[in-house]
Amino acid sequence: MSxxxxxxxxxxxxxxxxxxxxxxxxxxxxxTGKKVVYTFVxxxxxxxxxxxxxxxxYPEINALxxxxxxxxxxxIRDAEKMGHSEDVCTYVKCDVGMMINGNVGxxxxxxxxxxxxxxxxxxxxxxxxxxxxxKRLYPEVPVAMxxxxxxxxHKITPxxxxxxxxxxxxxxxxxxxxxxxxxxxxxxxxxxxxxxxITEDLIMKxxxxxxxxxxxxxxxxxxxxxxxxxNNGFRGTQEAVDYYQMLYKEILERVEKGLGxxxxxxVMEEEKFRLVIEGPPNxxxxxxxxxxxxxxxxxxxxxxxxxxxxxxDNGFRVDPEKPLESLANYCMNCYTNxxxxxxxxxxxxxxxxxxxxxxxxxxIKSCNxxxxxxxxxxxxxxxxxxxxxxxxxxxxxxxxxxSYSNIKNRLESFFQMLEQRKxxxxx
Amino acid sequence: MEALKDILxxxxxxxxxxxxxxxxxxxxxxDNRVIVGYMPIYFPREIIHAANGMTVGILGGGDRKMIIKGxxxxxxxxxxxxxxxxxLALDGHFDSFDGFIFPSICDVIRNLxxxxxxLGKGKFVKYMDYPQNFVAxxxxxxxxxxxxxxxxxxxxxxxxxxxxxKLNHSIKLFNKNRELxxxxxxxxxxxxxxxxxADVYHIVRAGYMIPVEEHxxxxxxxxxxxxxxxxxxxxxxRVVVMGAFCEQPPxxxxxxxxLAGCYVVEDDFLLGARWIQKDIQxxxxxxxxxxxxxxxxxxxxxxxxxxxxxxxxxxxxxxxLIKTRKVDGIIFAAxxxxxxxxxxxxxxxxxCEVNNVRYxxxxxxxxxxxxxxxxxxxxxxxxSIKLWE
Ligand code: SF4
Ligand code: SF4
Numbered sequence: 001m002s003x004x005x006x007x008x009x010x011x012x013x014x015x016x017x018x019x020x021x022x023x024x025x026x027x028x029x030x031x032t033g034k035k036v037v038y039t040f041v042x043x044x045x046x047x048x049x050x051x052x053x054x055x056x057x058y059p060e061i062n063a064l065x066x067x068x069x070x071x072x073x074x075x076i077r078d079a080e081k082m083g084h085s086e087d088v089c090t091y092v093k094c095d096v097g098m099m100i101n102g103n104v105g106x107x108x109x110x111x112x113x114x115x116x117x118x119x120x121x122x123x124x125x126x127x128x129x130x131x132x133x134x135k136r137l138y139p140e141v142p143v144a145m146x147x148x149x150x151x152x153x154h155k156i157t158p159x160x161x162x163x164x165x166x167x168x169x170x171x172x173x174x175x176x177x178x179x180x181x182x183x184x185x186x187x188x189x190x191x192x193x194x195x196x197x198i199t200e201d202l203i204m205k206x207x208x209x210x211x212x213x214x215x216x217x218x219x220x221x222x223x224x225x226x227x228x229x230x231n232n233g234f235r236g237t238q239e240a241v242d243y244y245q246m247l248y249k250e251i252l253e254r255v256e257k258g259l260g261x262x263x264x265x266x267v268m269e270e271e272k273f274r275l276v277i278e279g280p281p282n283x284x285x286x287x288x289x290x291x292x293x294x295x296x297x298x299x300x301x302x303x304x305x306x307x308x309x310x311x312x313d314n315g316f317r318v319d320p321e322k323p324l325e326s327l328a329n330y331c332m333n334c335y336t337n338x339x340x341x342x343x344x345x346x347x348x349x350x351x352x353x354x355x356x357x358x359x360x361x362x363x364i365k366s367c368n369x370x371x372x373x374x375x376x377x378x379x380x381x382x383x384x385x386x387x388x389x390x391x392x393x394x395x396x397x398x399x400x401x402x403s404y405s406n407i408k409n410r411l412e413s414f415f416q417m418l419e420q421r422k423x424x425x426x427x
Numbered sequence: 428m429e430a431l432k433d434i435l436x437x438x439x440x441x442x443x444x445x446x447x448x449x450x451x452x453x454x455x456x457x458d459n460r461v462i463v464g465y466m467p468i469y470f471p472r473e474i475i476h477a478a479n480g481m482t483v484g485i486l487g488g489g490d491r492k493m494i495i496k497g498x499x500x501x502x503x504x505x506x507x508x509x510x511x512x513x514x515l516a517l518d519g520h521f522d523s524f525d526g527f528i529f530p531s532i533c534d535v536i537r538n539l540x541x542x543x544x545x546l547g548k549g550k551f552v553k554y555m556d557y558p559q560n561f562v563a564x565x566x567x568x569x570x571x572x573x574x575x576x577x578x579x580x581x582x583x584x585x586x587x588x589x590x591x592x593k594l595n596h597s598i599k600l601f602n603k604n605r606e607l608x609x610x611x612x613x614x615x616x617x618x619x620x621x622x623x624x625a626d627v628y629h630i631v632r633a634g635y636m637i638p639v640e641e642h643x644x645x646x647x648x649x650x651x652x653x654x655x656x657x658x659x660x661x662x663x664x665r666v667v668v669m670g671a672f673c674e675q676p677p678x679x680x681x682x683x684x685x686l687a688g689c690y691v692v693e694d695d696f697l698l699g700a701r702w703i704q705k706d707i708q709x710x711x712x713x714x715x716x717x718x719x720x721x722x723x724x725x726x727x728x729x730x731x732x733x734x735x736x737x738x739x740x741x742x743x744x745x746x747x748l749i750k751t752r753k754v755d756g757i758i759f760a761a762x763x764x765x766x767x768x769x770x771x772x773x774x775x776x777x778x779c780e781v782n783n784v785r786y787x788x789x790x791x792x793x794x795x796x797x798x799x800x801x802x803x804x805x806x807x808x809x810x811s812i813k814l815w816e
Contacts, residue, residue, distance in 0.1 A: 083773035087504075087764045087790070119735075121559060125533045128559070128735055129770035135737055136774055143737045145559055149569070150537060152554030153576075163569040167560050336534075339554070340541025365504045368766055372509065373538030375500050376545060393502070 009262070011247040018229055018239050020107065026055055027109040035115040035180050038134065041309045043122025043148050043331035047196055047236040047318075048172070051189040052180040056233040057111060059130070063094040065106040067283030067397030075101060076398055089126045090366045090398040092133065099137060114141050116179045118172065122148040123308070123336030124369035144175040148331040152339050156332045164328030186323060192236035193320040199230060202244035204312040209251050210301040210354045214271035216254035218261040219354075220300035221290040224281060231309040263294045272297030273418050276350050278304045278343075278377060279362040279370050282394035285402045289394070292408055296415050302350035304343065304370075307335040313346060336369045343373075344380045351385055358418050360390040365401045388421060390414035431652040434645060435626050442632035443491055445515060449637045450483045451523050459585045463577075464521055465528040466512070466536055467673040468733060469702040470555065471720045474574055476597040476639060479587040483524070484635025484699070487511040490677045490794045500542065506764045507792045508674035509539045516548055525584050526551040528577065532673060532733035533767050551580040559735040561725045570724060571717040591716060595709045598719065600639045602706040607646035608634075609701070612693065614653050616752055619690035620660045621653040625681045631697045664809045665754045667693040669745070669775065670761035670768040672731060674793050683798040684758060688809035693752045695731075703727050732767035741771065742778030749784055755812050758805070759788035785812055 029036055035054040039046070046056045066072040075097025076090055082100070084093045098104070105111040117138070119131045135143055146167050149160040173184045206226060210219050217223070226247060234240040260268040264287060275293075277300050282289050293300070307313070316333045318326035331337070338346065351359060359381050361374050375391075382389045392410050395401035429437075441449060447462075454460045461480040465472075472482040488494070488511030496517045497510030515521060526549045529540035540554040555573055558566030578589055608631065615622055622630075630649055634642040668684065672695040684691055707723040710716065730736060730744040749757070757779060761768035772788060779786045787808040789801055 083776050085761075085769040085772065085790075088766050088769045092770065121735075125531075125537075125733075126766050126770065129732075129767060132736060133770065133774065136777070145735055145737070147559035147566075147735075149556045150531065150554060152537075152540060152556065159569065159572045163558075163560075163565065166565045170562065170565060171560065339544065340538055341545055343541075344545070363502055365502075368505065368534040368538075368764075371502055372505050372535040373541055375502065376538075376542045380545060 009250050011243060011250055012225075014239075014243045014246060015225065015229055018234060018243060019232060022055070022233055023105060023107040023109055026057065026105075026112055029055065029112045036112045037116045037118050037176075038114040039118040040120055040122065040127050041231045042124065042334040042336055043120035043146065044231060044235065044309050045118075045120060045146075045327045045331065046233045047189060047192045048168075048176065048327060049118070049233075050192055050236060051185060052176045052182050054115070054176070054180050057114065058232060059095040059134075060091055061232055062098055062105060062111060063091040063397055064283045066094050066098055068286055069106060070284065070399075071098075072284060072397035073399050088366060089130075089368075090396055092126060092130045094397045095130070096133060096137075114138055116175060117141055117143040118146065119143055120146045120148065120331060122331045123150075123334050126369065142175055142179065144172045146172050146331070148337060150339070151332060151337055151342060154339060154342060156329055160332060161325055161328045164331065165324045168324050168327065189323045190320045193318045193323055193326060195238060195241050196236040197317045197320060199235065199240045199244050200310065200312050200317045202241075202248050203227070203230060206244065206248050206251060207302065207306065209255055212255050213355065214258065214260040214268075215274065215299050215301050215354075216251050216259060216261060218263070218294075218300050219306060220277050220281065220303035221263075221286075221293070222261060223300070223303055223306040227306050227309060261299055263290065265291075265294070268294050268297070268299065270297050271299050273358060273415060274299055274301045274354065274356045275358050275360050276300070276302045276347060276354065276356045277360050277362060278347060278374060280305045280364050280367065280396055281362060282402050283397050284399040285404065288404060289407070292411055296411065298415065301354035301356055304335050304347060307346075309334065311335055311338070311346065313349065340373050340376060344377055344384070347377065348381060348384060351381065351387060356387070357422070358388045358390060358414065360392065360414065363391065363393045365393060365395045366398065367396065388414070388417050428648050428651065431649070431657075434648055434652070435629065438626075438629040438633040438645065441636050442629045443489070444636060445488060445492060445520055447483055447520065447636060450481055453481055453638055454523060459587060461525040461581055461584050462523060463526045463528060463581070464524045464549075466530060466539070467699060468530060468532055468731060469699040469728075470528050470530055471574065471724070472639070473594065473597040473601045473707070473720060474578060474589065474717070475581065476600065477589045477593040478578055478581045479585055480525075480581055481638055482528075484632070484697075485512060485515075485521075485527075486632070486635065486675050486697075487793050488515055489675060490679070490796060494794075504764055505535060506674050506762045507794060508762070509535050511793060512539065513542070516543070516546070521548065524549050526553065526580055529554045530733075531556045533765075536673070550584055553577050553580060557724070557733070561738075563722070563725060567721045567725050571715060571721045574717050574720065589716065591710045594716065598707045598709060600643065603643050604634065604639055604646065605701060605703060606706070607643060607650055610650050611646065611653065614650070616692050618653070618660075619663070619665065619692055620658045622649070623682070624685050624691035624694070625678050628678060628681055628696055631700050634700055635697070662813070663688050663690045664756060664812045665690045665692045665752070666756050666758050667691070667748060667752060667754045668758045668760055669695055670759050670765075670772065671696050671791070672698040672768070674762035674765065676760060676791050677793060677795055679798055680760070680791055680795060680801065683802045684805055687802045687805035688813075689758070689805060692754060693748060698729065698731065702729055704729055732771045742775055745775055746778060746782055746784070755785070756808065757784060757786040759786060760791055761788075763790045763792050
């Protein structure tokens with residue numbers, strides 16, 4: 001690591017300010033009268049929420065922040081005491097636990113209760129169960145269900161789009177009108193989507209910079225921060241455009257200087273291994289987890305997790321002139337809504353395009369949406385690309401399932417294998 | 428008519444025939460016949476029947492299939508059924524199946540469909556996205572389109588076109604099937620000692636493996652037998668078992684529940700067979716081919732962990748079921764790691780607590796072999812209810 005003290009990049013400061021401003025807005029809703037919509041990151045149609053002047057809240061993000069702040073274990077245990085099984089998604093339990101403990105968010109403010117539960121049911125069945133649970137905790141709050149068909153047949157068909165657009169028109173928009181007291185304004189939505197489209201382009205450019213050697217960014221551990229604004233309610237906002245422009249500029253400067261990624265301990269000096277990772281990270285030991293990689297000179301050049309809130313690799317961008325169709329197609333195009341073959345293709349393209357030396361799965365104990373099928377994906381990539389594959393296990397927010405020594409041992413053997421392979425191919 | 432004990436023995440044998448012998452024989456009798464395997468929970472079998480096909484339920488290997496290869500596809504914290512289905516697939520049990528249907532019930536089944544696609548199993552693999560919107564011209568239209576896709580796949584194989592007449596004929600047969608199943612459950616509600624829960628399980632499961640015409644005959648005979656005053660009542664409590672709609676409990680577990688002092692008068696073991704709760708109407712003139720099937724799904728489905736329920740909460744429907752079936756308590760039995768079932772349990776259990784309905788819950792896996800602890804738990808549960816009554 002370079003010894004220089006890590007100074008905060010301007011983009012980091014902007015991002016912090018954005019998140020803080022949203023928290024502030026949320027804590028002021030009693031005064032401002034703004035309505036609050038709970039929803040999910042995959043199938044995150046915050047543009048529509050914003051078009052009604054409402055504010056989004058993401059229970060998944062609350063859960064991951066609770067994990068990072070070491071609060072999740074108590075929340076999970078409290079939910080288990082209420083009858084939730086040890087075997088189910090820990091995000092749900094963490095969220096339920098947070099709620100029964102006063103719903104205090106990461107900034108220390110109470111997260112306001114929802115005025116609408118927007119169940120954008122995309123790429124994960126647990127979302128439905130999650131909001132069925134929340135519906136019981138907030139019985140008076142309406143639920144707007146937006147069922148996103150799965151891309152089982154490898155593509156989005158006109159019937160799938162039509163089904164979603166009809167749901168938007170007859171289920172989601174009327175409920176949003178009722179809750180917000182505002183009429184649906186298509187021009188306003190188009191205007192917001194214009195900014196989304198710029199942001200989507202910028203995000204793709206940013207993640208494409210990992211083509212460089214050394215890679216100027218880590219597309220997983222730092223990548224989760226980069227996708228923070230777009231996933232956390234800023235789709236289609238000017239702040240997001242400014243943030244991503246600034247971030248992209250900073251990254252290009254790094255490319256020009258031939259610098260590697262920034263880690264919590266400084267700039268990574270020697271890039272030894274380039275990896276593509278599948279699966280969400282562990283949040284309870286996020287720093288330790290990251291350190292295991294950068295200490296050994298491993299940089300992540302692409303990750304599936306940064307695509308849960310939208311996949312732009314295949315050219316998809318929202319089309320502001322077709323606003324509802326765009327929202328529908330955006331939802332259907334999120335990573336976990338792709339079928340296994342599509343996931344294999346996408347990961348395979350990333351491995352090739354970003355010159356990865358290896359592929360690694362971080363399998364999350366309580367997330368079936370990602371985990372079921374991962375071993376098949378691994379086999380496929382190994383066979384198809386003859387690339388070394390590695391496998392580690394942890395959980396998102398349940399610290400009981402994070403074993404530092406197990407992960408370290410597995411990573412060390414995996415990196416040894418990569419090292420040997422490199423030596424062999426050099427010869 | 429065969430004696431009841433012989434019918435039951437036949438059903439048991441058919442129910443667990445992991446080689447699907449009867450279905451394969453049926454197919455071999457006519458070049459135009461197709462076999463379509465479907466995973467839990469529900470699929471409208473009528474449409475395949477009308478296309479000269481037979482749907483066969485793929486319910487996992489249970490405790491009868493040793494898992495050797497399947498474990499290499501699924502982590503230890505994923506339920507058991509996908510690995511036993513993989514084992515069966517890799518060992519060639521489904522070799523003469525033409526297609527596979529994966530109803531949308533959870534992420535595990537969804538991603539299993541992808542594995543079948545990658546492995547190129549059958550002539551088609553269809554992940555059936557059931558609508559979560561229950562409005563006819565929205566969810567209904569989408570559903571009809573999904574079903575039409577299945578029919579198109581079958582047509583590519585056998586060139587049989589489904590006409591309203593053919594479909595109406597199939598609808599009648601399956602209505603009959605559901606009516607007979609309802610009768611068996613209704614008789615058992617009054618006289619649970621006439622047929623054990625394991626027997627009922629075998630009878631219903633046999634229907635997943637043979638042509639509906641044959642199954643209807645079996646059911647008619649069973650109804651006849653259990654309409655007679657047979658067997659002696661025991662001092663058992665009456666329970667409903669909930670949570671086992673996908674991965675099936677081993678029959679040993681069902682037997683254990685009864686041996687521990689409970690008559691199982693309602694369950695969700697093979698829910699798909701009884702999913703549609705009223706007769707499906709014949710296709711009306713002017714209606715689309717699949718409109719009746721779609722109407723039944725949108726309006727007459729049972730409640731389930733895989734359906735969005737905000738408009739008609741499942742706890743309300745469970746409480747209603749408890750009243751109709753006059754049960755003394757509920758056994759929540761879910762497969763380990765089953766998100767859909769397990770995430771419902773706190774909701775359902777809270778409703779039980781509020782309404783003073785006694786319940787017990789435990790986890791199982793399709794290959795669980797030891798029931799001693801469960802038997803003790805259930806025994807205590809049933810004793811406590813008997814003491815209270
Ligand atoms: S199962 Fe996975 S994708 Fe679904 S809510 Fe839980 S963590 Fe998110
Ligand atoms: S047992 Fe549960 S989690 Fe497993 S495949 Fe069936 S529904 Fe899904």
